[in-house]
Amino acid sequence: MSPARLAAGSPAEPDTTPGFAAPWPARDGLRITGVRSIVTAPEGIPLVVVRVDTSEPGLFGLGCATFTQRWHAVAAYVDEHLARLLIGRYPGDIEDLIRLCRFSGYWRDGAVDNNALSGIDLALWDIAGKRAGMPVAELLGGRVRAAADTYLHASGRTFAETAAHAEELREAGWRNIRIQVSQPGRGGYGAAALESPLGTRAGAPNPHGWDVAHYLRQTPQLFRAVRDVLGDSVELLHDVHSRLTPKQAVMLARSVEEFAPYFLEDVLAPEHWDRLPEVRAASPVPIAVGELATSATAATRMVTQGGVDFIRCHISTIGGLTPARKLAAVAEAHGVQTAWHSPGDASPIAAAANATLDVTSPAFGIQEAHVFSDAAREVFPGTLTIEGGWITPSDAPGWGIGFDEAAAARFPPSLSLHDVWAASVRGPDGGLIAP
Numbered sequence: 001m002s003p004a005r006l007a008a009g010s011p012a013e014p015d016t017t018p019g020f021a022a023p024w025p026a027r028d029g030l031r032i033t034g035v036r037s038i039v040t041a042p043e044g045i046p047l048v049v050v051r052v053d054t055s056e057p058g059l060f061g062l063g064c065a066t067f068t069q070r071w072h073a074v075a076a077y078v079d080e081h082l083a084r085l086l087i088g089r090y091p092g093d094i095e096d097l098i099r100l101c102r103f104s105g106y107w108r109d110g111a112v113d114n115n116a117l118s119g120i121d122l123a124l125w126d127i128a129g130k131r132a133g134m135p136v137a138e139l140l141g142g143r144v145r146a147a148a149d150t151y152l153h154a155s156g157r158t159f160a161e162t163a164a165h166a167e168e169l170r171e172a173g174w175r176n177i178r179i180q181v182s183q184p185g186r187g188g189y190g191a192a193a194l195e196s197p198l199g200t201r202a203g204a205p206n207p208h209g210w211d212v213a214h215y216l217r218q219t220p221q222l223f224r225a226v227r228d229v230l231g232d233s234v235e236l237l238h239d240v241h242s243r244l245t246p247k248q249a250v251m252l253a254r255s256v257e258e259f260a261p262y263f264l265e266d267v268l269a270p271e272h273w274d275r276l277p278e279v280r281a282a283s284p285v286p287i288a289v290g291e292l293a294t295s296a297t298a299a300t301r302m303v304t305q306g307g308v309d310f311i312r313c314h315i316s317t318i319g320g321l322t323p324a325r326k327l328a329a330v331a332e333a334h335g336v337q338t339a340w341h342s343p344g345d346a347s348p349i350a351a352a353a354n355a356t357l358d359v360t361s362p363a364f365g366i367q368e369a370h371v372f373s374d375a376a377r378e379v380f381p382g383t384l385t386i387e388g389g390w391i392t393p394s395d396a397p398g399w400g401i402g403f404d405e406a407a408a409a410r411f412p413p414s415l416s417l418h419d420v421w422a423a424s425v426r427g428p429d430g431g432l433i434a435p
């Protein structure tokens with residue numbers, strides 16, 4: 001926090017207004033003494049960490065509040081709005097504290113506030129585990145499986161390059177691989193931008209724009225090319241990245257049925273999620289949606305209204321472990337599986353929380369993987385390692401993830417490059433497309 005922002009008010013001071021404390025006695029004298037955000041970018045991706053300190057020397061918790069595209073806003077939300085609500089309180093009443101943070105803003109369930117709440121929530125669970133001397137998984141009732149199977153992303157400029165990359169991942173132990181390929185134009189998701197001499201729409205105002213007709217023709221060819229190389233030795237996934245209309249999503253799903261995808265990811269944008277049930281009903285290909293959900297409420301509706309086979313939220317963007325474990329329970333009751341979003345903009349703390357959900361929930365389906373760099377491992381000692389495609393949470397108390405602030409300071413954040421990328425995703429007519 002900058003000195004200027006500190007001087008503007010007293011956000012770090014506890015509010016002692018009568019009636020502000022919870023109307024029940026705390027179990028013991030432990031109190032929250034500090035709440036602050038730290039932003040670091042060891043992989044060039046801004047990660048927002050929240051540290052909650054307590055009155056017990058050495059006892060603190062770490063949470064992930066990463067909204068990498070708008071990290072300044074989340075950091076201010078934590079430091080200037082939430083800290084004063086929490087300092088002086090007993091850290092064990094997690095649900096009450098999160099409800100207080102949530103309701104006190106009156107308006108709620110946006111990406112900024114839920115990421116901020118996640119930073120607090122995950123830090124409080126970390127403290128609870130450390131106090132108990134247990135990993136958070138045991139606080140949730142313990143494991144129902146030994147480890148979580150993961151998928152990783154293979155991409156290339158051509159079908160052959162994608163197939164070769166997928167083959168490398170299979171040799172490294174992955175059994176589940178998401179395949180993406182470049183398209184002429186800047187907007188192909190998950191693969192390098194390609195600019196062919198003419199684009200796919202020569203003469204159009206933006207000939208290198210993302211061409212949905214080309215994409216719909218190309219994607220089944222991508223599946224065929226990769227199956228030709230890898231056969232049935234791996235499960236194949238594909239991320240649409242929210243770019244299709246409901247009818248286009250049905251066309252895509254029907255066109256890849258013969259390749260038996262594990263799932264199609266984010267076929268529709270959040271604005272059209274009410275149409276998911278008809279897409280899901282039109283094809284046997286499993287539908288996985290949810291990384292853009294900004295609340296557990298929105299995600300729960302997808303589950304209960306029959307819109308998804310896999311619910312795949314970003315844990316910090318729906319508010320942390322407290323809402324995520326409830327969502328997993330709803331999914332379990334509806335025969336829907338989980339596939340928590342976990343790329344490089346989920347910090348190692350969030351990745352640990354995802355792995356905890358994976359091994360403790362009967363609803364688990366599959367886990368997105370990210371292989372963290374040495375720099376990230378230095379900043380976050382204890383970062384989980386994926387072995388042969390499998391991930392397991394730490395047995396250390398809490399999340400088992402540390403945070404080296406001196407190392408973090410060597411990787412200062414800058415504004416996310418997502419803004420630039422999003423500005424370049426346009427159709428042949430020049431119109432912006434949800435990236």
Ligand code: MG
Nearest residue numbers: 239265266291
């Ligand atoms: Mg995705």
